[in-house]
Amino acid sequence: MNTLTGVGVSPGIGFGPAYVLAVQESLVPAPDARHGGDAGAERDRATRALEQVAADLEERGIRTGGEAREILNAQAMMARDPGLAVEVAVLIDDSGATAARAVYEAFGRYRELLAGAGGYLGERVADLDDVRDRAVAVLEGLRMPGVPDHPDHADHTARPYVLIARDLAPADTATLSRDVVSAFVIEQGGPTSHTAILARAMGVPAVVACPGATSIEPGTPVLVDGSSGLVRPAPSEAEVAEATNAAAARKAVLAAASGPGATSDGHAVPLLANIGGPGDVASALEHGAEGIGLYRTEFLFLDRATAPSGQEQESAYLEVLNAFPGGRVIVRTLDAGADKPLAFLPPRGEEPNPALGERGLRLFKINPEIMNEQLGALARAAAQSSAKLQVMAPMVATAEEAAWFVAACGDAGLPSAGVMIEIPSAALRASDLAAEADFLSIGTNDLAQYTFAADRQLGALTMLQDAWQPALLDLIALAAAGAVGRGKSCGVCGEAAGDPVLACVLVGLGVTSLSMAPPALPAVRAALSRHDREQCVLAAQAARAAISPQEARTAARSHLPGLAGLAL
């Protein structure tokens, strides 16, 4: 089979047997499947299968913990439902259905009830279907659907496997780790899809937007290059050795780079970490983050029925602040809206384009009490810590909005209030925004989405989300210049900051700090330390003079000779 090409979204080399996640189509036992005699034995089979499914779900919940455990326990209760058991028994006794068919039909009746109700109950249909599919799989002697969360399940050699799928839901990957998965290869998705972000956070190589990947024969050894995006089924031993040696050499070079981020001529560029909660702090510290450049606070708010209390928020913020005594911690206020809906704050109306709707700061304008609760909790946490807390708002479009948010932060007693540059209007008028705010921070993922009118979740539009697009570089340069002109700082906290080559270009464009997924920090630190500021500026000019992302990449590289030693 030929080499496949996708988009490398999490660097590194992965090698292991292919585990191809089948497209989840439900197995439907034939409507006329009859057990042919012993109804009692058939009822027992059904009962045992449902119990096995329930026990398996509970066991997975214990290993995962947290919110996932509650969801899995609720599913286990569905498998053990007494009403369902009665229906199954009646179908087996009266119509002679096989256990599999009876289970399938019995679930079907509840499915209709729930689906008809819509809303929250409609969403439970997927949970119910999952339980049903598992029970039917057990009865038909097939493997239960889902992602194997132990290497033994893939090929019995206990080697980490290469997980290949059309697409992955975040829940599918909840229980996975580096010991289990050596690489992800996904047919759909883009560089900022959940799989990509999750893979980078786990430090597992990943390739997305890779057509044809699921036609790889299960069990085939696969070599995955998460930098170049190449996926090689059944590689030769020499290919594997070459790739893994290069990766090892690179790792050694990266390990040698340490200390605060700076160019070779001593121009300091603080290297910060993007985190989604206190749980990511350990990884940030391990990779040498000098602080936090983006603390996403959504995790406190999503998937819950009521808003978190001020006290709960305060302790989550304090936990992160305390990990960086004297250091900088930039917290992004709640970034929710129709695209990331909150159960306790439903959208006011139908939004045909949720990415363009009432989200981010716009949601705060409608619900200032949620904002004030969050800002108050942040101020109380800051008062108890020696870390330098900075707070910034997402989805700011105008200087007026910036002024409104900065005033609210001032009222709450917060020392430093900034805004994110994610909307082209904000980049174009960055100088006006910087006059109001204490600092700017560019979110390159959303800025690309809004600049190119290209949905960041759509794999087919990956080309337009390429952070090397010259138009995006122009807007970054404009934003950085706007901040500098007002004596303010301008960081980048999008995924672009984690690309070691682009990081040099960003510094050349005038960006003052870089924040990224923690595993990307060592490569960026090494790349910066091998070039002086002048080289970065020349690379940036060359990239902006290009007319395509490919040309921009090549042009920038020609001014960055130190990359060769890093095997980048």
Next chain:
Amino acid sequence: MAERQVIVKAEVGLHARPAATFVQTAAKASLDVTIAKGSGQPVNGKSILAVLALDVRQGDSVVIRAEGEGADELLDQLAGIASAP
């Protein structure tokens, strides 16, 4: 037959965690337990699927019934769960 009528106060209604707690508590008892929304048809209180399918929302009234020894005690407990904010 003993019964309790309560208003569901939880924001999520009798879904998610409140529903799970209700059904788990009912399932532990040896008595039969039913629950109905308003004046609707009673369903098995030990069945998570039946309880979810009732689609009880915040502010809805439910009637919980049980019969036999310890019914009052059990109903007090279940009424407490159903009406907890």
